[in-house]
Amino acid sequence: INRVISMTFIIGSFLAAVGSMLYFTNYPSVAITSGGMPGLKAFVAAVFGGIGSIPGAVVGAFIIGLCEEIIKGLGYTTFSDAFTFALLIVVLCVKPTGLFGEKVTDKV
Known part of the structure; x- marks a missing residue:
């Protein structure tokens, strides 16, 4: 399991680095807060589609x-x-688990 977690982290980090390089080729300079809005929108997309659902994201x-x-x-x-954020609020009010999210039932 540790090997799977390590490989997942390595692949995710590599894809994030490639994505950020492709995104920031359009900008002459980069600041610390430059990736804030794209990162926040990616999180909103994941919540919008349903946490844990890759097709939903x-x-x-x-x-x-x-x-x-x-x-x-x-x-x-x-x-x-x-x-974007108003749309997220509306979707979460209508369907709190996101578009493709499923209700989680806790077993006691």
Whole structure:
């Protein structure tokens, strides 16, 4: 089990490094807080789709990205981030486990 956990951590770290290099090629300088919003949106996508569901996280990220681009296309570029978090609040009020999340029953 320790080997599986180690390999998972190594692969995840490698993918995060590659993703950050690809993301920050568009920016001339990088600050400490540069990755805050993309990281937060990735977390929102995972919660939106359902924690523990990889297809849910993918669908959640797709829906969030599509909605953000529609909002930007309508001319409300300053509200695209706020819309993302408002959408998360609405989804969690309607379905607290996310789109593909399942209810967890505790056995006593």
